[in-house]
Amino acid sequence: MRIGVFVCHCGTNIGGMVDSHQVAEAAKQFPHVVYATDYLYTCSEPGQLQIQTAIKEQSLDGVVVAACSPRMHENTFRRTIERAGLNRYMFDMANIREHCSWIGEDKEANTRKATELVRMAVAKVANHAHLHSSLFDVNKRVLVLGGGVAGMQAALDCADGGLDVILVEKKTSVGGRMAQLDKTFPTVDCSICILGPKMVDVAQHDKIKLYTYAEIDEIKGYVGNYTAKIRKKAPYVDWTKCTGCGLCMEKCPSKQSFDYHNEGIAVTTAINIPFPQAIPKKAKIDPAYCRQFTKGKCGVCAKVCPVKAINYEMEDEIVTEEVGAIIVATGYGLLDIGELGEYGAGRYPDVITGIQYERMLNASGPTQGHVQRPSDGEEPKRVVFISCAGSRDASLGRPYCSNFCCMYIAKQAILTKDHVPGVEVYVFYIDIRSPGKGYEEFTRRAQEEYGVQYIRGRVSRVFPQGKRMMVKGVDTLLGAQMEIEADLVVLGTAATAAPGAQELAEKLRISYDGYGFYMESHPKLRPVETNTSGVFLAGACQGPKDIPASVGQGSAAASKVLALFSKDQLASDPQIALVNERRCIGCFKCQDTCPFGAIEERELRDGQKVAHVIETVCQGCGLCTSTCPPGAIQLQQCTDNQIIAEVEALCQAWKQRS
Amino acid sequence: MPVLADIKEAITRELEGLALVIGWGQGYDPVHAVPFFCRSSADIDRLIWNPLCVHNLVSYLPKLKGKKVGILCKGCDSRSIVQLLQEKLIKREEIVIIGIPCRGVVDMNKIQALINGKEVIDCSFTDKTITIKTSEGKQEASLDDVLAAKCLVCQYPTPIIFDHLAGAAFSAQRPAAAVDAEVKEIEGLDIPARLAHWERELDRCIRCYACRNACPLCVCRDHCAADARDPHWFSQRTGVNEKVMWQIMHALHLAGRCTDCGECERACPMNIPIQRIRRKINKEIKELFAYEAGVNPADTPPLYTFKVEEPTIKESEW
Numbered sequence: 001m002r003i004g005v006f007v008c009h010c011g012t013n014i015g016g017m018v019d020s021h022q023v024a025e026a027a028k029q030f031p032h033v034v035y036a037t038d039y040l041y042t043c044s045e046p047g048q049l050q051i052q053t054a055i056k057e058q059s060l061d062g063v064v065v066a067a068c069s070p071r072m073h074e075n076t077f078r079r080t081i082e083r084a085g086l087n088r089y090m091f092d093m094a095n096i097r098e099h100c101s102w103i104g105e106d107k108e109a110n111t112r113k114a115t116e117l118v119r120m121a122v123a124k125v126a127n128h129a130h131l132h133s134s135l136f137d138v139n140k141r142v143l144v145l146g147g148g149v150a151g152m153q154a155a156l157d158c159a160d161g162g163l164d165v166i167l168v169e170k171k172t173s174v175g176g177r178m179a180q181l182d183k184t185f186p187t188v189d190c191s192i193c194i195l196g197p198k199m200v201d202v203a204q205h206d207k208i209k210l211y212t213y214a215e216i217d218e219i220k221g222y223v224g225n226y227t228a229k230i231r232k233k234a235p236y237v238d239w240t241k242c243t244g245c246g247l248c249m250e251k252c253p254s255k256q257s258f259d260y261h262n263e264g265i266a267v268t269t270a271i272n273i274p275f276p277q278a279i280p281k282k283a284k285i286d287p288a289y290c291r292q293f294t295k296g297k298c299g300v301c302a303k304v305c306p307v308k309a310i311n312y313e314m315e316d317e318i319v320t321e322e323v324g325a326i327i328v329a330t331g332y333g334l335l336d337i338g339e340l341g342e343y344g345a346g347r348y349p350d351v352i353t354g355i356q357y358e359r360m361l362n363a364s365g366p367t368q369g370h371v372q373r374p375s376d377g378e379e380p381k382r383v384v385f386i387s388c389a390g391s392r393d394a395s396l397g398r399p400y401c402s403n404f405c406c407m408y409i410a411k412q413a414i415l416t417k418d419h420v421p422g423v424e425v426y427v428f429y430i431d432i433r434s435p436g437k438g439y440e441e442f443t444r445r446a447q448e449e450y451g452v453q454y455i456r457g458r459v460s461r462v463f464p465q466g467k468r469m470m471v472k473g474v475d476t477l478l479g480a481q482m483e484i485e486a487d488l489v490v491l492g493t494a495a496t497a498a499p500g501a502q503e504l505a506e507k508l509r510i511s512y513d514g515y516g517f518y519m520e521s522h523p524k525l526r527p528v529e530t531n532t533s534g535v536f537l538a539g540a541c542q543g544p545k546d547i548p549a550s551v552g553q554g555s556a557a558a559s560k561v562l563a564l565f566s567k568d569q570l571a572s573d574p575q576i577a578l579v580n581e582r583r584c585i586g587c588f589k590c591q592d593t594c595p596f597g598a599i600e601e602r603e604l605r606d607g608q609k610v611a612h613v614i615e616t617v618c619q620g621c622g623l624c625t626s627t628c629p630p631g632a633i634q635l636q637q638c639t640d641n642q643i644i645a646e647v648e649a650l651c652q653a654w655k656q657r658s
Numbered sequence: 659m660p661v662l663a664d665i666k667e668a669i670t671r672e673l674e675g676l677a678l679v680i681g682w683g684q685g686y687d688p689v690h691a692v693p694f695f696c697r698s699s700a701d702i703d704r705l706i707w708n709p710l711c712v713h714n715l716v717s718y719l720p721k722l723k724g725k726k727v728g729i730l731c732k733g734c735d736s737r738s739i740v741q742l743l744q745e746k747l748i749k750r751e752e753i754v755i756i757g758i759p760c761r762g763v764v765d766m767n768k769i770q771a772l773i774n775g776k777e778v779i780d781c782s783f784t785d786k787t788i789t790i791k792t793s794e795g796k797q798e799a800s801l802d803d804v805l806a807a808k809c810l811v812c813q814y815p816t817p818i819i820f821d822h823l824a825g826a827a828f829s830a831q832r833p834a835a836a837v838d839a840e841v842k843e844i845e846g847l848d849i850p851a852r853l854a855h856w857e858r859e860l861d862r863c864i865r866c867y868a869c870r871n872a873c874p875l876c877v878c879r880d881h882c883a884a885d886a887r888d889p890h891w892f893s894q895r896t897g898v899n900e901k902v903m904w905q906i907m908h909a910l911h912l913a914g915r916c917t918d919c920g921e922c923e924r925a926c927p928m929n930i931p932i933q934r935i936r937r938k939i940n941k942e943i944k945e946l947f948a949y950e951a952g953v954n955p956a957d958t959p960p961l962y963t964f965k966v967e968e969p970t971i972k973e974s975e976w
Contacts, residue, residue, distance in 0.1 A: 083743065095877070106907050185920070221739075481668075505967045574732060580888070583886065583888075585877065585878050585879070585881050587745070587746075587877060588746065589962045592958075592962050592963050592964070593961075593962060593963060593964050594964065595964045621717070623964065627961070627962065629877075629878050629883065629911045630878040630881040630882060630886065631883045631886060631889040632884050639889065640889030640890075640891065641888060641889050641890055644889070644890060644891065
């Protein structure tokens with residue numbers, strides 16, 4: 001092998017704490033190295049040109065660049081050497097920045113470590129093999145998970161771009177959280193009025209296939225060729241017949257069913273359509289409350305239904321859809337307020353959550369927009385809002401800001417003033433976070449125009465005092481304890497990951513953070529991509545965000561899919577597992593451990609059965625290679641022999657030093 | 659009916675449908691048994707059963723996949739069958755298991771010490787004793803004094819899986835705590851002392867691979883990574899590093915699989931106590947995954963499956 005080594009200074013990023021020149025000089029002594037040099041910025045155009053020139057003049061057949069993390073520039077340099085005629089995989093990077101200069105304070109020790117890292121990389125490249133991608137076809141259909149505003153936007157943009165879209169929504173209607181809201185900040189326009197047209201567009205678009213009341217059972221495959229198993233849950237109503245007339249709801253005798261759309265502040269019937277603007281407007285039976293299911297007899301809805309759509313025997317149906325990309329827009333959940341014992345949430349009826357209050361404010365909500373105390377139905381004279389209820393609280397394991405509570409509390413405070421003449425409104429806050437366009441003006445309006453009393457401080461306890469609730473807190477600006485008697489307490493409840501977010505992430509093989517929010521590929525530069533190729537994120541599933549940001553991400557994710565689908569074929573990554581058939585003993589332990597189902601049985605001409613890796617399905621995770629007892633299955637570019645060569649190079653360096 | 663008669667009767671009934679039955683026969687002298695392949699009814703009378711039947715015959719089974727065979731097995735041996743079934747390395751419908759509840763087999767080293775190089779003329783057993791007649795007289799010893807170490811801590815005297823059981827089943831006669839005693843002894847050493855201990859023990863290794871060849875679960879045979887150049891895990895150099903490396907590799911390839919049959923240690927010509935390494939790993943696997951190899955055919959070996967969440971290891975909150 002003739003290997004060239006190029007050591008970067010990265011300005012002072014590396015050069016300040018590692019003697020890059022000395023590393024290059026030392027590299028000249030390593031086996032296989034015929035050329036070594038250092039340069040101020042190896043990734044710059046002259047830096048890359050230096051590599052290409054050396055490849056030609058020195059007849060190099062392998063290159064090592066000692067610089068930053070391969071996550072930054074591995075692809076840059078692979079293309080560089082490819083332009084000079086080498087196979088792009090005859091390359092390795094030694095990370096002497098993140099692993100070296102940025103973390104060690106001793107320049108001499110850093111230089112030594114950098115030298116050892118280069119020595120290992122050289123030993124590895126000496127064992128590299130030429131690898132080649134193969135091309136595979138792309139299925140230009142996209143699966144959107146979640147029919148909230150982000151998912152709908154993504155679906156509409158993809159469909160308008162000419163793609164076939166499969167939209168899967170967990171509930172019976174699209175609309176998501178936004179369909180529950182009364183008004184939106186900072187314009188105080190009716191939420192369903194602006195959302196409704198989008199919902200209609202989704203339902204009527206001839207490129208969008210809508211599955212509501214459906215969930216994902218299984219996702220298999222890889223970018224360009226995913227297979228999704230979608231579970232269409234049984235609504236016990238034949239939706240091909242149901243006209244949404246609502247007669248069943250009128251006659252249903254089980255009128256004490258939990259009302260999910262109204263967040264439990266009202267009751268509904270066991271068979272119900274969640275809200276008047278629901279799309280599709282179809283009824284569903286909640287078997288937990290339906291007398292036909294709980295008591296085994298009733299059948300009222302089946303009798304009254306004019307189109308005979310009721311079917312108590314209905315079962316879940318599994319449909320399979322083949323797609324090339326997936327947009328995840330599964331939204332967020334809300335903290336179980338039972339965790340906030342000091343606020344009495346869940347114990348006292350007059351302590352409610354922001355989303356419950358939103359339903360109360362809504363003209364089509366259970367109180368027709370009248371603000372009432374849940375305990376006695378009286379109109380409150382004083383309402384207290386508590387922001388950061390569960391967020392920004394490390395003691396609850398939720399140190400993050402829930403993003404939109406400050407703004408909806410200001411909106412709800414204004415609406416309270418509008419709905420109830422003469423009402424007093426207090427808001428306990430830690431900071432007022434209003435960085436969006438028109439947001440700061442909006443919160444100022446709440447305070448200055450509407451006279452909402454903002455108290456900077458936290459609430460320590462809420463407890464009943466006669467018919468009212470006593471709110472005990474602190475005003476940190478006055479440095480005084482506060483006690484306010486309130487008729488109604490509204491909590492700005494923390495946003496959490498959607499229930500089941502982690503399980504879905506595992507099915508999609510995407511990463512999630514400690515709170516269950518999905519991880520973007522890069523927090524700044526790849527905000528809607530995931531580290532799983534072909535899976536994109538939109539909306540609050542990635543972290544709490546408001547409507548404009550969710551819509552923006554929906555469109556961004558759609559544009560990523562459209563760009564991906566602009567090619568008919570994609571190149572596979574050849575850095576995958578490969579079976580040495582001469583060594584395989586056919587025990588198929590690799591098959592049992594493979595998380596991706598990438599290993600199949602292949603029969604050789606003599607009848608012997610060996611393992612075979614399906615190139616496009618393998619993700620190169622390496623589980624099979626650590627399982628295979630005879631080492632017959634090897635991860636290309638990370639083979640046992642390459643790792644052994646690296647370890648041996650390191651041990652030799654230590655031996656020479658001691 | 660005596661156990662051997664039970665065995666013979668079962669074989670007589672089954673032999674016609676089988677390619678062969680693997681059992682034990684008399685070796686070159688009265689204290690040595692050897693594996694015996696019984697192919698016809700004429701062979702049946704050459705089978706023996708006594709505490710000299712030390713071998714775990716299951717080691718032959720993976721190689722015979724595709725043929726229908728019968729096999730005699732003790733309690734400990736049956737766990738190897740269960741484990742091979744779990745790993746789909748043998749097929750249940752291809753084997754007929756004649757299980758033998760066992761009160762222990764001898765440690766041939768202890769027998770050799772008793773004989774002390776003399777020619778053996780006869781060997782006989784009672785329930786509690788062994789009597790060996792040599793050219794220089796008669797030696798009698800308590801069976802407990804000559805039993806293999808594994809038998810003194812045996813927890814599975816009756817086979818876990820069988821088609822015919824020769825003799826009456828009985829449960830473990832020895833305290834379970836004894837199994838861990840020798841592991842605890844090593845665990846008591848600090849890390850450098852432990853390394854020194856094993857370097858001293860394993861330096862005797864001649865890399866003859868008898869431990870591997872005797873192991874019922876070492877199924878790679880000619881494809882063993884120890885003999886390979888790709889991957890080239892270690893060289894032919896005979897330093898202690900290579901010896902340690904080999905034994906670590908062997909032990910790790912048995913992690914979550916070793917059924918504690920002790921064939922490796924029995925086969926070792928250098929008397930290296932390698933079963934201890936496996937027992938230590940077995941202990942770790944049991945603590946980590948609540949799994950014991952070879953006790954339930956329906957189990958899945960924990961290292962040969964992919965689970966997002968291990969039931970016994972809580973990594974996330976859901």
